[in-house]
Amino acid sequence: MLLLHLSDVDEASWAKAFQTALGDYPVVRRGDDFNPKEVHYIFVWKPKADAFEGLTELRAVLSLGAGVDALLKHPDLPDAPIVRFVDNDLSQRMSDYVVAHVTMHHRQFSRFAADQQARRWAQYYPPAAHETHVGIMGMGVLGQDAAKRLLPLGFKVSSWSRSAKHIEGVESYVGAEQFDAFLANTDILVNLLPLTPETTGILNAETFSKLRKGTLQGGPAIVNAARGGHQREADIVNALQSGVLGAASLDVFEVEPLPEQSALWDAPNCYITPHIAAISDERSGVRYFTQMINDHRNGLPLRNVVDRKRGY
Numbered sequence: 001m002l003l004l005h006l007s008d009v010d011e012a013s014w015a016k017a018f019q020t021a022l023g024d025y026p027v028v029r030r031g032d033d034f035n036p037k038e039v040h041y042i043f044v045w046k047p048k049a050d051a052f053e054g055l056t057e058l059r060a061v062l063s064l065g066a067g068v069d070a071l072l073k074h075p076d077l078p079d080a081p082i083v084r085f086v087d088n089d090l091s092q093r094m095s096d097y098v099v100a101h102v103t104m105h106h107r108q109f110s111r112f113a114a115d116q117q118a119r120r121w122a123q124y125y126p127p128a129a130h131e132t133h134v135g136i137m138g139m140g141v142l143g144q145d146a147a148k149r150l151l152p153l154g155f156k157v158s159s160w161s162r163s164a165k166h167i168e169g170v171e172s173y174v175g176a177e178q179f180d181a182f183l184a185n186t187d188i189l190v191n192l193l194p195l196t197p198e199t200t201g202i203l204n205a206e207t208f209s210k211l212r213k214g215t216l217q218g219g220p221a222i223v224n225a226a227r228g229g230h231q232r233e234a235d236i237v238n239a240l241q242s243g244v245l246g247a248a249s250l251d252v253f254e255v256e257p258l259p260e261q262s263a264l265w266d267a268p269n270c271y272i273t274p275h276i277a278a279i280s281d282e283r284s285g286v287r288y289f290t291q292m293i294n295d296h297r298n299g300l301p302l303r304n305v306v307d308r309k310r311g312y
Helices: 011-022 088-106 109-117 141-153 176-184 205-209 233-242 282-297
Strands: 002-006 027-029 041-045 060-063 133-137 156-161 170-174 188-191 221-224 247-250 270-272
Touching (some): 002 011, 011 027, 060 282, 088 109, 088 221, 141 156, 156 176
Parallel strands (some): 002 027, 002 041, 041 060, 133 156, 133 188, 156 170, 188 221
16 A cells, blocks of 8 residues: 655545555555554655554655655665656756756846845846856756756856766766865855755855856856755855855755744845745646556656765
């Protein structure tokens, strides 16, 4: 059977949709009367401490989110394959966010918003897209999709990742030894990395100081739509105030919801969204994991399985 353990999500709606899609295959929720030993698949989001209690016959852990860093920290996570949600709809939504904020920073939205507030008519012509370099950290499914959508707009796009990725039109930088060169060639830095011990806090003062200067008036910009653990928010505030950064778009935070006392709220060149860059759509998710369960029950291998050592 499939067990749903979804926090902060309409679990009942997902359960109804899964039951319709899976037909005779049993679907249960927390609080239902069921035998934990009969659960072969668990569909999880923000699992509670007792989420995996008694589930001795698990064949797979199905994660609602594309990122699994929080799931991997669960103290009682079973030794079963973890399957990530990889979906075209999710990729499209993330790329929509990235493209919107990259183009906003490229067209100097902060400068013109300040001019409007001051009732100041000061003509300034932003650089052309082909003069603006966008650097994407993380070239998994989401990073590759974002790059492919930015290229037709004329931006120069480069990538930085743990292993080499070959995307036509994208200059690839690999590993710690090429990180500084990647930053030196970046005007707008987009973070789509998985959160691992190696990437925690990577958006910090040292990183910002190495970004390319001179292309965007006011300084380079950052876009973080990955995880709050990637950023050092005190460093972002200081960089925005000092001019090391011209602007920032943040969809994720070290503490969520973002505390009212955070200085980020008052930064005029910081654009805050409440972790909404991309969401797992119910219809897409049910279709994806129903196919996954049916295929696996028929002897086919699981797809998009997490490498626990890498953390993604």
